[in-house]
Amino acid sequence: MxxxxxxxxxxxxxxxxxxxxxxxxxxxxxxxxxxxxxxxxxxxxxxxxxxxxxxxxxTLSNYKPTYQDRVAPPGLSHTPRSEKSEIAFTKSDEGSYKKYTDSMKTFLRQYDDDRQTDQMKFEDCGDSPRPYTDRGPLEADTTQKKVCRFRRSLLGSCSGVDDPHFGFNEGKPCIIVKLNRIVFFRPKAPSSNESLPEPLQAKAQPNLIPIYCKNKRDEDEGKIGEIKYFGMGEGFPLQYYPYYGKLLQPQYLQPLVAIQFTNLTLDQELRVECKAFGENIAYSEKDRYQGRFDIKFTIKS
Structure with a gap:
């Protein structure tokens, strides 16, 4: 105790x-x-x-990212997106492709004509590919800048205006392709026709980034059929560049290319590769979306 x-x-x-x-x-x-x-x-x-x-x-700018380490310029992407870049559906079953058409409708809504009527924000930049639209140095003027209109009608039968199914109901699916936005990036048109695939050489234009799709696997040759391209010049016209960023161009509409596969062989897995061609557009085996992408189609009757 x-x-x-x-x-x-x-x-x-x-x-x-x-x-x-x-x-x-x-x-x-x-x-x-x-x-x-x-x-x-x-x-x-x-x-x-x-x-x-x-x-x-x-050291940071409000208008341009100091570091860009996601995708080397520029990335090429498509709508609709899907897991493992695969689009599989049955053309006679609307429910099997509705998720694809819904995503395309949502994406293209910002390109409706009635959303581009404000003369203070939008301007016509021509109906054919032209040189870059220079709106001054990036940080010299911090007021919002105008952007070029891009009308859905340029996408033809893949615009969704006349065909809300985007060809899926006929086994002729469309996809919408774009170059990813990079602040103040100026894509350069191919310096010579020799760098282009043979089908593009006769259609090359000086102010256009062309795009071309073909079978990715040798065994799929002859099974892809005709591919149609819709858009201004069937590529990405240079007058829509450079992009000045969200602060200076919040209404910016990047140019689009619609691609329609009109005669894909049914009931088979087909791999298609699409590439954009430009002097400063490169490709990497480590990044499947750097300047290109591949997509797998499986269409059942």
Whole structure:
């Protein structure tokens, strides 16, 4: 019992020693010094952190990303998108392809004519491919800039205006293709026809980034059939570039190309590869969407 009392007295003394006027083994002066030290220490750490962030922010632009590490310029993508880049449906069953047509309708809604009527935001940039539309240096003028109109009617039978099924009900599916947006990027048209596939050489235009699709596998040759291209010049016209970013061009509409596969062999898996051709458009085996993409079709009757 006496041992417990001694032990209890030791703890009480440690908590508060009335003789030395110590709390938890320290005097008031000692506590003041150590608390002051840690307060100053953490204030300095916070100051270093805030200063580092502020210094980093000074190197960033509000109008152009300093680093672009997602896809090397430019990426080529398509609508509708699907898991594993596969489009599979039964042409006689609307429910099997409704998800594809719904996504295309949603995507193309921003290209409706009635959304491009504001003269202060939109302008006509011609009906044929033209050179770049220069709207000044990127950060010289921070007011919003106009954008070029792109009408859905340019996409022909793949516009969804006359055919809400986009050809899926006939086994002739359409896809919508675009170059991904990159702030102030200027795609360059091919420098010579020799770099283009033979079917494109006769159609090459100086202010156009052409696109071409073909069978990806040798065994699919002859099973793809005719491929139709719709859009301004059947490619990406240069007057829609450069893109000035969301702050300066919130209404920007990138040019589109619609591709319709009119005679795909039914009940077989077919792989198609599409490429955009330009002097500064490269391809990578590590990135399937850098300047190109491939897609698998499986259409059942």
């Amino acid at each position: 006496s041992g417990n009392k001694d032990s209890d007295g030791g703890w009480r003394t440690f908590l508060w020693n009335s003789e030395k006027r110590e709390f938890l083994g320290r005097t008031g002066c000692s506590w003041f010094k150590i608390i002051s030290f840690y307060v100053i220490f953490y204030i300095c750490l916070a100051g270093i952190f805030v200063g580092t962030i502020q210094a980093l922010l000074l």
